[in-house]
Amino acid sequence: MIGAEAIVKCLEKENTEVIFGYSGVAIDPFWNKILDSDIKTVLIRTEQNAAHCASGYARISGKVGVCAVTSGPGATNLITGIATAYADSIPMIAITGQVNSDMIGSDVFQEADITGAVESFVKYSYLIRNVNDIPKVFKEAFYIASTGRKGPVLIDIPFDIQNEEMTEKFAYPETISMRSYKPTVKGNTVQIKKVIKEVEKAKRPIICVGGGVHLSGATQELIKFAELNDVPVVSTMMGIGAMPSDHPLFFGMVGNNGKAYANRAMNESDLLLMVGARVADRAVNRPDLITENKVMVHIDVDPAEIGKNVGPTIPLVGDIKHIFAEFLAQDDHADDHKEWIETLRRYKEEMMTLRAPAAEGFVDPEAFIRALSKAMNDDAIYVADVGQNQIWSCAYHIVKNGRFLTSGGMGTMGYSIPAALGGKIAAPGKQVVAVLGDGAFQMSMMELATMRQYGVNLKIIVMNNGYLGMVREHQHNAYNDNYSMVKLEGDPDLSLISAAYGMEYFKVDGNSDMEKSLKKFLKDDSSNLMEVMVDPMALTR
Amino acid sequence: MKRIYSVLVENRAGVLSKVAGLFSRRNFNIDSMVVGETADKAVSCMTIVSTGDERTIEQIEKQLNKKIDVIKVKTFKESMSINRELMLIKVKYNKENRRDIMENCTIMNAQIVDMSKNMMIIQICDTSDRIEVFIEMLKSVSIVEIARTGTVALTKCREVN
Numbered sequence: 147m148i149g150a151e152a153i154v155k156c157l158e159k160e161n162t163e164v165i166f167g168y169s170g171v172a173i174d175p176f177w178n179k180i181l182d183s184d185i186k187t188v189l190i191r192t193e194q195n196a197a198h199c200a201s202g203y204a205r206i207s208g209k210v211g212v213c214a215v216t217s218g219p220g221a222t223n224l225i226t227g228i229a230t231a232y233a234d235s236i237p238m239i240a241i242t243g244q245v246n247s248d249m250i251g252s253d254v255f256q257e258a259d260i261t262g263a264v265e266s267f268v269k270y271s272y273l274i275r276n277v278n279d280i281p282k283v284f285k286e287a288f289y290i291a292s293t294g295r296k297g298p299v300l301i302d303i304p305f306d307i308q309n310e311e312m313t314e315k316f317a318y319p320e321t322i323s324m325r326s327y328k329p330t331v332k333g334n335t336v337q338i339k340k341v342i343k344e345v346e347k348a349k350r351p352i353i354c355v356g357g358g359v360h361l362s363g364a365t366q367e368l369i370k371f372a373e374l375n376d377v378p379v380v381s382t383m384m385g386i387g388a389m390p391s392d393h394p395l396f397f398g399m400v401g402n403n404g405k406a407y408a409n410r411a412m413n414e415s416d417l418l419l420m421v422g423a424r425v426a427d428r429a430v431n432r433p434d435l436i437t438e439n440k441v442m443v444h445i446d447v448d449p450a451e452i453g454k455n456v457g458p459t460i461p462l463v464g465d466i467k468h469i470f471a472e473f474l475a476q477d478d479h480a481d482d483h484k485e486w487i488e489t490l491r492r493y494k495e496e497m498m499t500l501r502a503p504a505a506e507g508f509v510d511p512e513a514f515i516r517a518l519s520k521a522m523n524d525d526a527i528y529v530a531d532v533g534q535n536q537i538w539s540c541a542y543h544i545v546k547n548g549r550f551l552t553s554g555g556m557g558t559m560g561y562s563i564p565a566a567l568g569g570k571i572a573a574p575g576k577q578v579v580a581v582l583g584d585g586a587f588q589m590s591m592m593e594l595a596t597m598r599q600y601g602v603n604l605k606i607i608v609m610n611n612g613y614l615g616m617v618r619e620h621q622h623n624a625y626n627d628n629y630s631m632v633k634l635e636g637d638p639d640l641s642l643i644s645a646a647y648g649m650e651y652f653k654v655d656g657n658s659d660m661e662k663s664l665k666k667f668l669k670d671d672s673s674n675l676m677e678v679m680v681d682p683m684a685l686t687r
Numbered sequence: 688m689k690r691i692y693s694v695l696v697e698n699r700a701g702v703l704s705k706v707a708g709l710f711s712r713r714n715f716n717i718d719s720m721v722v723g724e725t726a727d728k729a730v731s732c733m734t735i736v737s738t739g740d741e742r743t744i745e746q747i748e749k750q751l752n753k754k755i756d757v758i759k760v761k762t763f764k765e766s767m768s769i770n771r772e773l774m775l776i777k778v779k780y781n782k783e784n785r786r787d788i789m790e791n792c793t794i795m796n797a798q799i800v801d802m803s804k805n806m807m808i809i810q811i812c813d814t815s816d817r818i819e820v821f822i823e824m825l826k827s828v829s830i831v832e833i834a835r836t837g838t839v840a841l842t843k844c845r846e847v848n
Binding site: 261262273327449453 | 700701752753756
C-alpha cells in the first residue's frame, strides 16, 4: 500500500463522504487513488472555496469537513478559507500536497511552507515525513479537529511520501490518547451547582448564546433549560438559530449590529449566562457593562476564552451539551420571571426601529428579508454573506427549524455560495438559500459552474446596490460621503450570467411583486438566481 | 509583573517556532526563552520569562496550554524558584584595571575563562539581577561582547506560595 492509498483508507475509516478540492501535480497521487473509493469528490473553481464548502458541509452535517489541494499556490489560496473556519471554530481537515521531501527548503517549483504559513489559523498542523505515520496522523487530526474547541487541522504530505510503499502493515488506530491534548468535556460539579443556585436566585436572568451551542449540538438542551427556568435568550451572530427566532423567550441578536433591546436586556440583567460565545468586540463592545451589577457566568469549552475579554463571576469549562444536560438533571429550577420578561417585551416594542420606505425602483431590504423568510421552508438553510446583506439577514430573517450560516469571526466576503454548496451536499433534501451582495457575488460566481457540474441546486439572491454597501455606509458616517474604493461599476448583467450557467433568473425592483416572485423562485429544487435592486444609499440602521 | 513559565513540550520539529509565534501573535512580551532537553528525550523544557499584567499572565498560561504540543505549564514568581543564567562577557583590559576586574570577579563569584594580551572572557552563572549588577560593575572597563543564555529555573524543593 502506498501513502496515497493509506490516506484514502484513513478517510474511509473516518466515514468521510465527500472531499472538496482542486488538483495539481503535488496532490495527484491522492486524487488518483480516490478513484478506487466511494468517497465523492467535488472539484471547486478556486481553492479558497474548497475550505468554505467544507465549512458549510461541516456545519450542516455535524461531521468534519475535508478539503484537499495541491502545493504552493493551491495551498496558499486555501489560507483565507482555513482562517475563516478557525475564527468560527469549524471542524475541518485540510490536506495539501507538498514538493518531494528532499526538495523541501530549496524553493523549488510550487513550494510553499504551508504549515508555517497557517500556524496562527489552525488548531494543529502536520508535515508528514514518514509514510508509516499516515494512519496515526489522520486519527489524531480528526480527533483534534472534532473535539474540544473545534477547528481546522492541516496535513501537508510530500509527493514522494504519497507514492512511497508503506513498510508497516496499515492499521488505523482504534482509540487515541494524547498526553498533551485532553479537552475538558464534563463541567465541574461544584461550579454547576453554583450556577443553578444563581439561576434560582436571579430576578432578571438572561442567556446569551454563541456559535458554541451549534458546535456542541446543544440547541435542544438549551431550549429546554430556558423554558423550564423561564429565562429569556439573546444571541450573538454565530448563535442565531440556536433558539427559533420567533420563540417567545427569544429577544434578538446583541452587538453593534444587533437589536438595541437585546443589548439593553443583557446590560440590565442580574444574571448573565454567556454560553459558547467569545464576548468578541462586535457582540459586546463594552465588556464592563456585562459584568456590572450582575453575576456573570461564562460557559465555554475553551478555558482560554474565559477571562480573555471579560472576567466572569463564575467560570465553567466544558462541553455545553454535557453542562446543560447536568443543569437539567438538577431538581431545583427557577420560578417564572414574568415581570422581567414583560419588561423585555415592552423594550422590544418601544425600541423597534422603523425603516424609511424604499425609493421608487428599489426594494426595502427589511421587507424583502421578511418576505423571503416567510416564503422559505421552515427547515431551510439560510447562508448570509458579509456586508449590509449580512446585517439585514441577521436582523430580519426568522430561523425556525433550519439553520443560519455566515462567516461571523473573520467576516470573509464570498463565503455564502461555497458554504451553501457544502451545506446542500450535506443535506440534499433541504432548501438552501444564499444571500449576498453584488460585491461578494463577483468574488464567488465562479462556483456557479461547480453547482452545475454536480447538480447542486441553490437559491442565490444577489442584493444589488452597485456598491460595497457596508463600507460605503462607513464612509458615509466617517468620511462625510467621500467615497473611495467602494463603487462597483461594470457589474455584469446578471440575467446573462444566469443564462450562461443555465439558471432561471428573477428580478425584483419594488416591494409589490416581491412575494409572488419569491414563491416562484423558491418553488422547485432548481438553481435559481434572484437579483434584488437595493437603494445604493440604504443604511443598515 | 514578572513571571517564569516552565513549559514541557513534545520534542518535535517546529515546536519552538509555534510557541515563539504564539507570543508575538498575541502581543505577549518575552524577556527570555530557553529550550533544552529533559531526562526524557521525547520531552523538551522551555523556560520563558515574561512580564505583563494579571490578565496577560493568565492568558499566557491558558494560550500555552491550548497549544497541542504543550504537555504541561507551570507558572511561578521568581521568589518561588531557583533561577540561573549564564553569561560570557568579553572585555578589554590593561595593566591599570586588571586587578580591579579580578577583584570584581572574586566578589561576584565569576571566573576568567579565556585571556589574551589585552582581552579576557569572564563567565558568570547567577540570577539575572546579579548578572545586571556585574555588567554595571564592568561598565568602567571596555566591554567588547556579551552573550547571555537567558534564565533557566526550577521551582524550589519546598514550594513557597
